[in-house]
Amino acid sequence: MHRLMSSMSSGAVSGQVKSAPTAPLLEMRGISKTFPGVRALDDVSLEAYAGEVHMLLGQNGAGKSTLIKILCGAYRPDRGEFLVDGRPASIASTADARRLGVAVIFQEFSLVPYLDIAQNIFLGREFRSRIPGVIDRGRMHREAQRTLAILGVDLDTRLRIHQLGVAQQQMVEIAKALSQNARILVMDEPTAALSDREIERLFEQIRKLKQEGIAIIYISHRMGEVFALGDRITLLRDGRKVASMRPADTTMDALVRMMAGREVSTTYRRGFCENPGEVAIEARALESANGVRGANLVVRAREIVGLAGLVGAGRTELARALFGADRITGGALRLYGAAVANNPAASVRGGMGLVPENRKAEGLALGRSVQDNILVAGLHRLFPNRWYQFRKAHRAAADLIARLSVATPSPRRLAKFLSGGNQQKVVIGKWFNAGSRVFIFDEPTRGIDVAAKAEIYNIMEKLVADGAAVLVISSELPEIVAVCDRAYVMRDKTIVGELSRAELTEENILKLAMHDG
């Protein structure tokens, strides 16, 4: 910030035309990073120039977040180097990154709710008064006010964060980043939570920052922003850099095509559903307390329906609302033509089962046995007279384990000792035992290996062959394309389109899922 201030006071900013930048302010070269089982980044390079906005694009899981975490020192790359001002630099910790002038505005805010704006901007760098330990509050508020003024934000720095709206919090985040003498500012989807007017104001600030000679790396899912703001575009896919270009040299369609790009290697399903059965789930103009608005959706027996969209589009929220785990506030929901009470117990009785995204936290009791887990949702069916019979339980569990081919030495094995794929089968088995006829899978194959994935797809296929209805949420577009009979696409907490089998391609999904405005 102090650098920013001095340039302001010397009047060097306004009206000055910057010559085209020659050497990049920051260069990341050949960055590779592997997590157990995943090649997150493979030889990725990225340059950021002073006074430019560099848009970073890619699907979920393309490697954007990993790249940013490496840049800010939260992760260390396996290979690769950094150059700042053309000189080799080492970023081994967040402190190193800060010293080099890298500041990141993550989507999850790094603000303290019950401290005021000034205290947050200078957290850990408080101005000290002459008495040790005591803060010079007057000076802190003055400096904070000045930083905000540079951003053109008029906010009382005595307001506490919990009193601010999301857009204002975003501005405080930016002020905090700038006050750290940031020269390289990384913004991870800064407009995700903002209204149109707030976005316009943010863009004004970003243009001002450009004039200040700050290099900005900007992650976005909104195509409109890419062309409104970007000076340079880099596209990642599957941890690799696909291309770098100027916005003028490309079009939205071309970008979407490059982002999708993955060839669909295998079709997992043998036959698709030709004659769907009765309507299993029907949602009309569904609104829910967790944010879903006006969602329309139909899932019939014998079909697998996909629910695609980018992270944060509201897919999990919709699934939870359908299942009754979150409150429905408007619209209508019918299960096999009948209205259902808005709670999970009623949904399960009505034949619905949810295989949640976070199976360890929401799908399993990790410290209990496979048997306990696999039976838990169907105990009322198994023991109608309410007495637990050990033999019957054991037999039922063994039967389910065999049907789903769960690899476990015994039904008594604790769930936490199973592999991810086998854990997932236990979660699914839970609903077999409950007699479910409608299955909602939320990211069913996340974090499990390829062989287990194929088994999960097999299970789904058997389910629909037996007349069940399946709704699958997945961030992996090839998975949606390969497995589903049709798919809905969500954006901004609502369903924005439906793709039939014929229209179901990665490109079409992306077009709907991304903001075109």
Place this chain on the structure above:
Amino acid sequence: MVDALARRAARIPGVAYLLVALVLVFSILTPRFASAPNLFNIGTQSAILLLLALPMTFIIMTEGLDLSMGAVLGLAGVVLAMLLVNGSALPLALAAALGVGLLFGAANGLLVVILGMPPFVATLGTLGIAQGIALAATGGQSVVGIGNTLPSLYASSWLGLPFSVVVGAAGYAVFHFVLYYTRFGNYVFAIGGNREALMLAGVRSRWYHLSIYSLGGLMAGFDALLLTGRMSAGHPIAAMGMEFDAIAAVVVGGTERQRGNGWLPGTVLGVLSVGVLKNGLNVLAVPSSLQVASIGLLLITALLIDSIRRAK
């Protein structure tokens, strides 16, 4: 005008209404409640609780809990009294009491912050240890014959106010200043509200977190001065269960275990509510078993008022 008043009323926390209601009810039920000697009595009782509730506010704000405070206060009181009986000077005896408190506070911090134990379990453990030592050292008997220095200091009045009330007020002033005007205070909010952000800002947050627990022990040690002065003796289980009153006072006062939402003035109101309730029921000669239940009722009522108002 009415709107402005309503808005202002909405900002007053539930505990304030509760306190006013309690005072009104007891004043109507018995004339002895609002008498000057009785009000002084409430003040002196509340001061002892306040000295525990102040650091307890910091601890609860940072998603913690300290169940050992009452037991540590009891042990520190026993140590203080025993040293006085043996003829030590008051400052030396107080230093020893502070040392005992600090030791237990630091132990709590070590267990919770460094070893990552749940605060409930860790401080339950130190509670047992402190109480056990106090009982073993005294054989469960009161430590009497502590001389005149402390009792006469306790009985003295400053500017017409009882000594303990003055100490309580001074204690509040210090804690208020620390929480709202110092770096340490900022970090208390940050440890509760967004520990990750504090660490990313390069602050040694664990050291500060540990200091918060240490401060709790230290204040329990210091409180021995008031407790022992009040009883003119040391008793191993004199402060048993006082940590629950302190926790109730803090929570009634509007401090939350989440998001680092602490409000120190509310803690004073909470302490006074507990004090008024206990004293009023005493004056009305309600059996002490029912008094314990009343604290629980107070806690639930205060939380209910706030959640109903928030829901609107």
